[in-house]
Structures are given as C-alpha cells and as structure tokens.
Amino acid sequence: xxxxxxxxxxxxxxxxxxxxxxxxxxxxxxxxxxGELATQLLQHEGIPATHQRELGGxxxxxxxxxxxxxxxxxxxxxxxxAEIFAKQSLxxxxxxxxxxxxxxxxxxxxxxxxxxxxxxxxxxVAQRLSVTRMSDLxxxxxxxxxxxxxxxxRADGWPGVRAAYAxxxxxxxxxxxxxxxxxxxxxxxDITDLYSTDAEIAYYDLLALEDDRRFFxxxxxxxxxxxxxxxxxxxxxxxxxxxxDAETMARMNARAKLEREPEAQVAGEFxxxxxxxxxxxxxDDRAVRIGRRTLEHLAMVGLSLGAAVILALPLGVxxxxxxxxxxxxxxxxxxxxxxxxxxxxxxxIPWLGIGYAPAxxxxxxxxxxxxLRNTHAGLADIPRDLxxxxxxxxxxxxxxxxxxxxxxxxxxxLAGIKTAAVINVGTATLGALIGAGGYGQPILTGIRLxxxxxxxxxxxxxxxxALIAQAFFGALERRWVRAK
Amino acid sequence: MIWFESxxxxxxxAVAVRDVTLHVGGGATTALIGPSGCGKSTLLxxxxxxxWPQRGRVIVRDEPVSPDxxxxxxxxTGYVIQSGGLFPHLTTRDNVTLAARHLKRDEDWIDRRVNExxxxxxxxxxxxxxxxxxxxxxxxxxxxxxxxxxxxxxLLLLDEPLGALDPMVRHELQDELRSLFAxxxxxxxxxxxxxxxxxxFAETIVLMREGRIVQQGSYRDLVxxxxxxxxxxxxxxxxxxxxxxxxx
Numbered sequence: 001x002x003x004x005x006x007x008x009x010x011x012x013x014x015x016x017x018x019x020x021x022x023x024x025x026x027x028x029x030x031x032x033x034x035g036e037l038a039t040q041l042l043q044h045e046g047i048p049a050t051h052q053r054e055l056g057g058x059x060x061x062x063x064x065x066x067x068x069x070x071x072x073x074x075x076x077x078x079x080x081x082a083e084i085f086a087k088q089s090l091x092x093x094x095x096x097x098x099x100x101x102x103x104x105x106x107x108x109x110x111x112x113x114x115x116x117x118x119x120x121x122x123x124x125v126a127q128r129l130s131v132t133r134m135s136d137l138x139x140x141x142x143x144x145x146x147x148x149x150x151x152x153x154r155a156d157g158w159p160g161v162r163a164a165y166a167x168x169x170x171x172x173x174x175x176x177x178x179x180x181x182x183x184x185x186x187x188x189x190d191i192t193d194l195y196s197t198d199a200e201i202a203y204y205d206l207l208a209l210e211d212d213r214r215f216f217x218x219x220x221x222x223x224x225x226x227x228x229x230x231x232x233x234x235x236x237x238x239x240x241x242x243x244x245d246a247e248t249m250a251r252m253n254a255r256a257k258l259e260r261e262p263e264a265q266v267a268g269e270f271x272x273x274x275x276x277x278x279x280x281x282x283x284d285d286r287a288v289r290i291g292r293r294t295l296e297h298l299a300m301v302g303l304s305l306g307a308a309v310i311l312a313l314p315l316g317v318x319x320x321x322x323x324x325x326x327x328x329x330x331x332x333x334x335x336x337x338x339x340x341x342x343x344x345x346x347x348x349i350p351w352l353g354i355g356y357a358p359a360x361x362x363x364x365x366x367x368x369x370x371x372l373r374n375t376h377a378g379l380a381d382i383p384r385d386l387x388x389x390x391x392x393x394x395x396x397x398x399x400x401x402x403x404x405x406x407x408x409x410x411x412x413x414l415a416g417i418k419t420a421a422v423i424n425v426g427t428a429t430l431g432a433l434i435g436a437g438g439y440g441q442p443i444l445t446g447i448r449l450x451x452x453x454x455x456x457x458x459x460x461x462x463x464x465x466a467l468i469a470q471a472f473f474g475a476l477e478r479r480w481v482r483a484k
Numbered sequence: 485m486i487w488f489e490s491x492x493x494x495x496x497x498a499v500a501v502r503d504v505t506l507h508v509g510g511g512a513t514t515a516l517i518g519p520s521g522c523g524k525s526t527l528l529x530x531x532x533x534x535x536w537p538q539r540g541r542v543i544v545r546d547e548p549v550s551p552d553x554x555x556x557x558x559x560x561t562g563y564v565i566q567s568g569g570l571f572p573h574l575t576t577r578d579n580v581t582l583a584a585r586h587l588k589r590d591e592d593w594i595d596r597r598v599n600e601x602x603x604x605x606x607x608x609x610x611x612x613x614x615x616x617x618x619x620x621x622x623x624x625x626x627x628x629x630x631x632x633x634x635x636x637x638x639l640l641l642l643d644e645p646l647g648a649l650d651p652m653v654r655h656e657l658q659d660e661l662r663s664l665f666a667x668x669x670x671x672x673x674x675x676x677x678x679x680x681x682x683x684x685f686a687e688t689i690v691l692m693r694e695g696r697i698v699q700q701g702s703y704r705d706l707v708x709x710x711x712x713x714x715x716x717x718x719x720x721x722x723x724x725x726x727x728x729x730x731x732x
Contacts (some may be wrong), residue, residue: 109707390534391571393583394558403582407573 021049021233024061024070027433028177029116029257029448030197034074037224037235044277045236053263054444055354055435056082057150060346062224066103069353069435072237075107076115078219082156100224106234108223109241113197113249116219117151118208119161121193122184128206134165135214137191142167146189150176156217157193164215178333195332199254219395221249230368243274257449289442290461296437297465301424304360308367309417315368316375316413317401321431326376333369340428341366349434358436359431366427367420374416378409410480418473427467429458439465485510485516485533485639491540495646500526503540503693508688510638513665513672515686518718519680519707522692524675528641531673532558542638559587562632566644568624570616570631577612580631587635601630604664622653628662635666643675658684679703679722691715 021042025035035051040051055061061073062084081090086097090096095327100107110474119134121143126132129140137143146373152174161167175183181200194201194208201208221244223237252270255261271277319326334364339347341362348358382405390404432440439458446454486508493501496723501523508514516524530536530542533554534582542549544557570579579597584594600608605626615654625645632640645661649659665672682689683703691699691706699711710716 028686325730332670380716385565386571388529389563389565390563391534392558392573392588394555395583395586396555403574403586404571408571410573424622461730 007192017453021047021072021229022052022070022349023049024055024064024073026058026061026073026434027054027056027444027448028195028261029199030195030253031074032263032448033252033256034111034221034223034261034269037240037270038072038074040264040267040271041239041275041277042233042237044271045234047230047236049367052354052435054432054441054448056346056433060354060434061213061351063349064226064354065105065226068226069355072223072225072233074221075224076219076221077110078116078156078217079199081217082160083097083154086155101227104224104227104478106227106229108225108237110220110222111240111244112221112242113244113246114218114220115195115197115246115249116211116216118194118196118211119191119215119270120184120201120206120208121191121206122187123205125190126209131209132207133210135163135212137167137169137209138165141170143169143190144171144173144188145169145191146175146180146183147193148174148180149174151193158386161215164213174306176447178450182450197249197253199250199257200249203254203258210290227332239275244270248274260449260451286457290457293437293458294440294461294465296431297425297428297439297462300356300359300363300428300431301421301439301465301469304363305367305417305421305424307360307364308371308420312371312416313375314411316372317379317406318378319372319376329372330376333372336365337369342433343429345430345434354435356431356436357410358434359436361433363424363428367424370419370423371413371416374412374419375409378412379414380410382408411477414477414480418470418477421469421473422466425462425469429462449471485545486673487543488527488530489540489543491530491537491542493523493530493537498693500535501530502536504695504697505540505701506690506697508671509674510671511669512676512688513520513686514688514690516673516675516690516692517677518692518698520677523695524570524692525643526586528563528643528673528675531641532561532563533640536678559583559635560637560639562629562635562637562683564597564628564632564640564642564645566623566647568616570624572616575613575615576592576619576627576630578629579616580612580634582631584634597634597636598630601633604659605630605644620653621649624655625649625657635656638670640670640672645674646681647676661685679719691718697727 019312023035023039023042025031032053035053039049039051055064055070055073058075058079061075064070065073077093077096081096085096085099088099089097092362097107119137121131129136131137131140150173153159158172173189177193179198180189181204183189184192184206185204194206196208200206223240225237227232233317235336248270252266256263256266315329319329344362344365345358348361352358352361386404386408387400390400395403428436428438429440431438432444441458442454445458446452446458486506488504488506491501491504504523504527506527516527518524526535529546533547533549533551545560547553547557571582574582580601581594581600584597595603598612607623607626607630611619611623611627611719616627619627629645646657649657658681665685670687674682674685675693679689687702689701689703689706690697693714699706699715706715707719710719
C-alpha cells in the first residue's frame, strides 16, 4: 500500500504499481526468465501485468507478496518447505499444499523441472582428488568452500549438509552466487552451491557432486500467488504445468546468461515454440532506460533528502540551543548511521513493503546525521562576539536565528546537505534490490550476467549524478553564502 | 543612570566581578580602566544581560535588570565592542538597520535616521552598500557606532572601541568621538586599558583590579591621591609607556 502511494506520487515513475498484477522475481537468471514468462503469458490473456525483476531473496519476495506489493513470483517446493515453513515439518506434498493455503497463497501446478541444490567443483580438481559424491568430501578437509549467503543460512543449505555428511571444512565464506562461478573458475575456491539447472555447470566444465545420502529435497519449480488473484490469472499460469523440463530450463538460462539475450526474448521464444502463442516483447532502448532510471533515482534521493532537511535542520538548531537534547540526538543519529544499508532496507520491509517507501525511508535516515551535525557545528562555530552583538541589539531569539545565526551557519549547513546528497546518490543504488529501481538495477543485472557494459550503464550515471549534486550545492553555496 | 549593588559575577573558572558597588551618573562619560581580566568588560555585559549577577543587582534607569525588561533595556542602550561585532553577511545598511526593522520602525524614519548617522560619523554614503569585509578598521568602528546609535539610545557602552585601530586612525577617531559625545549629551560608559584615553574622554575614571574597584575619581584625583601602591604602579606604568625610559 505504502509503495503504491509513493509510486503514485511520482506520476511518471509509477510504471509498475498501477498495474493489476505485479509479478516479482528473485535476483538470479532463472527466476527472472520465469517471471518474464509469467508476465508475458498474463498479458497475452489480456490481464494487465508488469514484472518487478530482481527484487532480492526469498524473504523479500514472500513477505512482499503477503503484503500485496507483488501478486505472484516463481518459487520452488524445497524452498517453501525448508525456508518459509521451516518450523513445520511438511513431509508430504499435500501437507505443503495445505500450509500454503493457510497462508492465503495459491500455488500453481509444478512447471516440470526440479532445480535442486548441488555442490559443484571443477572437474579437473575433482578428478585429481577422486571426488564424485558428496560423502567423498569428508576426507578432504583442505577444500575451500564458499556459498551463496542464502545457502549459508538455510536449514536445507550448508548447516544441514554439514551435519548430514559430517563435513570437516572450516572457514566457509559467503559470496554472491554469480561471483562464485568466477571464483571457481579462477581457482580461488574449490566448492560452491549450484542450482542444477544453472547454465554455468556445463559452461565452466564443473562436476555436480552426487547427493548420495539424498539430503537435498526436491525443488520443483512453480508459481505462488496471493489467493486473491483472479481465476484468469490462475488459469493462465496453470498452462505452464509440466511444460518446462530441466534441459529446457537450463538452455533458457544459458541463453539469457551466457549469450546475453534479454530474458523477455528468451521467454517469448519459449512461449512461441512450446505454447504456440505469440507474445509481444519489447525492450526500451538505452536512452529511455537511463532516462527512466534517472527519474527513479532522483525521486529517491530528492524526497529522502528533502525530508531529512525538514527534520534535521530544526533538530540541529535544537541540539545547539539545548545541549542535553543534542547529545541524545547525536547518539541516535550515530547509531542509525552504523546500520548497514542492506540490513536497514530488509528491516523496513515488514512495515513498508518493497519498492520506493523503504528505500526512501532508509536514505532519509542516513541523511539525518550529516545535516544534523553540520547545522549544530555551523551554529556552535559562530564567534562569540557576533552572537553577543546580536543579543545586545535586542533581537528576539527567533530573529537572531533567522537573520544572524542561520545565515552565518549556512556554509556549514549546505556542506552537510551536500554530503548527505552525495552519500544518498551512492546508497540509492541498493534500492534496486528491493524493487525501487534506479541506477542500481543495471548494476544488479550486470553483476548477475557478468556484463561490464550493464554495470557501467548504472555506475557511470550514478557517478555523474553525484558530481552534479556536488556542483549544484557548490553553486548554491557561492550564490547564497557570502565569503567573510 | 546605572547602579551596581554589591554585584558578583563568577565565570566557570574565574571570578570576573567581586562585590562591586558603583554608581554611574547620567549625561556624562565614565571610563572603566584596569589590567586585562580585571572585570571591566563584564560590568558592561551585566548592563545588557550578556552576563547576569549571581549576587547583588544591577539597576538601569531605576529598574533592576531582569529577563522581563532586558529587551527594552537593550533597545535603549548602544553597545560597541573592540572587533566591531558587525555581521559579515549583511551590508552596512542592513547591519545598521537590523534592530529598527525588527521593531517594525517606519521605513521613512529608518532612511532619515541612516542619513543623519552617516553624516554624524562622517562616512561616504557608498559605504552603506558594502559588506564589513570590504571596510577598513576605522570604517568598521564608525559603522558599529552607527548601529549602536540607530535607535537613539540614551546610554552608550563602548568596550575598547578603538583598541584594534592603528595609532593614526585611533587618534583621529578619539577627537571625533569626544566632540560627538559632547554634542549628543548621552551617558557613556567606556572601557579602555589606556589611561591617557580614559583621561581624554571621561570626567570620572574607575580603576579596577581583579574584579574589584580600587579607586574612583577624576584623573587629577588619581594622580594627586593614589589610593594604594597598585594605583601608583598603574599610573607609573602608563607614563613609562608614553615616554619610554631609554629615550628620556
């Protein structure tokens, strides 16, 4: 709801939230392809639908769906079982269906492939050590393990694997899934978690170790939707039942990821060849994309910065006039500043959902400290004789503030706002992780696809925007603040 | 005009004014003199509420100074400090008229008053549009005096107003100020550490040391009947300064 209101505020930017059905996807290629496929299928059935791609991990998607920020997203039975309903032991498929239903979620029929976790290593290394099965790893304590962060924490991930196979390896690191392939290829690590339909397994000539103790559950792909979506949505998505086998999915992943075909095109061709339906898939050209992201980015930075000025400036004045309050305000702002940006974003999701609202609130909180601190410092640095001269003139406290103290502190206050703006431009790239778009979107996709061009498509405008913000406040300073 | 009744004011780490009782008459110029840190500037600050007595009270125009009447007292008192205290972000005109505009005085009245004052302190009118950073030291002190006189106060407090000026400018301004005070008929309380300047301006000189008044009287009184060895030493030091012994 909040993200809806926020999105409406931006008019132009409200691309996604206005549509009736919002399909989300996780931040890996297969999820994006499936999200794109579902979106096109719905559109083909005449249901207005948009795709909010690369929203983040399971927690963000699931809670975003329950809140209504998105309606549907692709999921896997194993993830539902081990991650979302981890506290209940849902052994049978029927028990799982019931649990999903109780959460007011509808689950589509399985799509036809099982994308289970596997542990992978380079074939040459595996051969040298004579490792073919996961149980062989117990005798190789020297192997360097690195897993995706989600796998590292999940019950059906590393903790469970380690217990089931009594593995001795220490110093296990967490890293992004897409980067782990490159780390394997460059011999920086020996083993990582893979998805069995990943295109890279063949590409990098990796060996998927046999799960000889049958530890990993089945990860049958399906769509989950809020149960208030219409019958037409359910019917449309049910058309995919059993239509995608593991080989097909792996090939689509390879095309999207290794051959750099847009996910929309990959999904479109699948629909044409396998379902016999022709979907329109269009792709904005680069200028339009950058323009849209610039607006998204500016909206995030502008709104958060504006709100921060409105709150932090009076607080800075108050902190200067009432030092005891000032000390408390500084402690609070300092603590806020130390919360990692990603943690803060995820922390805000239960209240604000996904999209603009949590991104703006997080950026707002980060902007408070520099403005508060510089307002206070600017006022405290006013020479005593000037403060006393203003008092001796018989000006009221408000008039002293308005005509003497704030103008004298203006240089410092503007510097604080400038600092906050520049930090904000950088931090706002993380907004893409929770569906707020902006320059972070191509960076995220670029990291996923190992595409430097895409990364630069986000990074260069972000750097430029930071420079422009700096120049803008510099000009403001020269115009408003007279040098002594 | 002003009564200090057993006033004590202590700063966090030092006593600035100790049990001072002093009467300053109206319409005359009184000089407060003494070594640095003797409490003379603090006496001025006690009058305009930049410092408040911890013991005793300060009475200005028959009213004890209090937070309730301090705004009125400030509007009727001009205050000039050594650095001028001009606001660097405001032009001369805005500095001078700030308080009058705050009190919503009539625009015509303000313009007339500015014209009178700029003539009085003998500054060219183009100075009105300049910022303090573009003025000479002497010009700044003239502007500061204009600002202090803007609301036509009957009391002027001057804290080393000429202390930061070079000797030539200082000498010239001393002459001007004395004739100005004579013309304006205001009560003036002048803080200085220069005995010659005190004698030049003031009928009454108040000599202070470590927060207390040591002697009060005319320059002649101090020279003819110094109250103690400190007064004698102070006079001696000032004279030695005027005519260095090595050249005598």
